Amino acid sequence: MYKISVVGTGYVGLVAGVCFAEVGHQVTCVDIDEQKVNILKQGISPIYEAGLEELMQKNYAAGRLNFTTDYIQAYKDADAIFIGVGTPEQPDGSANLSYIATVARQIAETIEKDCLVVVKSTVPVGTNDKVEQFINDFLINDVRVEVASNPEFLAQGTAVRDTLEAARIIIGTDSKWAEEMLMKIYEPFNLPIVSVSRRSAEMIKYAANDFLALKISYMNDIANLCELVGADIQDVARGMSFDERIGSKFLNAGIGYGGSCFPKDTKALDYLARQNGYELRTVKAAITVNDDQKTILYRKASNRLITFDGLKVAVLGLTFKPGTDDLREAPSLENIPLLLERGAQVYAYDPVGSDNFRQKFPENEYKIKYVKKPEEALSGANVCFIFTEWDEIKAVKPEVYQSMMRTPLVYDGRNIYEIQEMKDAGVEYYSIGRQAVENKNIKLSNTHNTTHCLYSA
Incomplete structure (x- = not known):
């Protein structure tokens, strides 16, 4: 088994590090955030990912997994260093490689033995060639260092399973030494390995x-x-x-x-x-x-309603998909600002994503309230938007919309209901790529409870 350091404890780095430890390697995960490292040492995962925290606690207790901010100690005698830091999108669509460059220089100035540097981060084709040159330019000790590409294909919500039971592992190397070492690292996974050049792996x-x-x-x-x-x-x-x-x-x-x-x-x-x-x-x-x-439902609703001003709008689902607390590029981030700008009073439900959304849209600054149950959002609502197909949302029966909403008007972005069951329940229902259930007789003013408003004029 190998002594492995993993740089970055986000989705890519933390999942990789935990899974390497699970198959028997000695792993040290490195992060610059001391508070985050302390949380990890307590057995608490900073990301919501099924099965991750349990495996993290198990391997930490077994002594195969450690967390540190001390990159010098982590890198100097590592057999392999896996880079899993972010490569965020820049305004022109290109990838920001500054974090990769910072780590590459730290590695060059720290390693004291032959080492394989493996880039798991998603990088433009040709980046690994530059990383290898960059490391050699700043190399202090007389050691052999090569760079390999090993892109990840995990999906948030199933990342642990996608790593331990991957359909294939892609490795990109430009030497037999690097190829053989990376194949040995992955040998305990007992998964198909596709070995190609570095540039092909990146592509x-x-x-x-x-x-x-x-x-x-x-x-x-x-x-x-x-x-x-x-x-x-x-x-x-x-x-x-x-x-x-x-x-x-x-x-x-x-x-x-x-x-x-x-x-x-x-x-x-x-x-x-x-x-x-x-x-x-x-x-x-x-x-x-x-x-x-992303905003097709908002546009449909805008055509149906005269205004959103003063309306209670129920939003079910904030994360970009179920099984994760990740909000990146979620439809909710496009639609809720539009609703708030139009004067809507938003009641939002998500089983795990509310805390992250609250950081972007705090209740004391916006006309938004985060609730614990879908029914709290639906009670007295004039319109409902479904953005994420969580099981907790799919469990809401069609008749609940009809009985609890002031106007049973639902815009479903995930097609979680059958057309006929919403029709039978008397719900005006619009989804994606399917027949609309229209109800011209439903009006915005009826006898439902109207004491839902949080904000005075």
């Missing part, structure tokens, strides 16, 4: 993620056309799914993709293409469709 990450983003945007585009011509996108998707060339995954229409990967990676690949004098028209189209799709 695989972008190509895979952008293909899935394309699939999502295509289905959303077809869904919008389905509404216009009277087809049902769920029927269409089911019919497509039997074709093995298409498959059954990523066929669900909705209000666009979000998270830390698809939005950033599509823009980064588009930028890379433009930098090389090429236009990736398919990827550009996916980006455009996704940007429009």
Whole structure:
């Protein structure tokens, strides 16, 4: 087994470090945030991820996993150093590589033995060549150091499973020494390994993620056309799914993709293409469709209602997907500001994402209230938006909307209800790519309780 250091304790770094320890390696996770490191040592995961905290506690107790801010001690005698720091998107769509550069220089000035540096962060094609040169430029001791590419393909909410039971592991190396060492590190996982060049590994990450983003945007585009011509996108998707060339995954229409990967990676690949004098028209189209799709429900509701001013608006779901507390590129971040600007009084429910959303939109600064149950948001509401398909939200019965809302008017961005059941319950219901359940007789003023307003005029 190897002595491994993992730089960064976000989704990529922390999950990788915990899983390396789980298969028997000696792992030290490094982060500059001392408070975060102290929390990790207490067995508390800073991110919401199924199964992560339990494995973290188990391997820390077994002595295979440690956390530190002391990168000098962590790097100097490591066999391999995995870099999992952020590469945030810049305004022009390019990736910010400053964190990678900082870590590379620290490694160069610290390592005292031959070492393999492995970049797990998503980086533009050619970055690892530059990282290796950068490290050698600043290298202090007479040691061998090479850089490999090992992109991650985990999905938030299932990251631990996606690492321990991955469909494949991609490794990109430019020498036999680096390839053999990285394959030995991953040998205990007993998973298929695809070994390619560094640049090919970097491109695989972008190509895979952008293909899935394309699939999502295509289905959303077809869904919008389905509404216009009277087809049902769920029927269409089911019919497509039997074709093995298409498959059954990523066929669900909705209000666009979000998270830390698809939005950033599509823009980064588009930028890379433009930098090389090429236009990736398919990827550009996916980006455009996704940007429009995120607010399609808001636009539908704006056409239905005269105003949002003074209305109680229930929002069910804040995170970009269920199973995570991550808000990055979530539709809620696009729609709630629009609702607040129009004078809406927002009552928001999310089983795990409310605390993160509260940091961006505190209750004492905005007309927003965070509630513990979906029913609290729905009580006396004039309109409801569903942005995330949490089980807790799917468990709400159609008749609850009819009985609790002042006006049972629902805009569902995840198609979690059957058209007929909402119709039978007397709910005016708009979803994605399906027939609308219209009710011209429902009015904004009725006999429901109107004591919901938090704010005086």
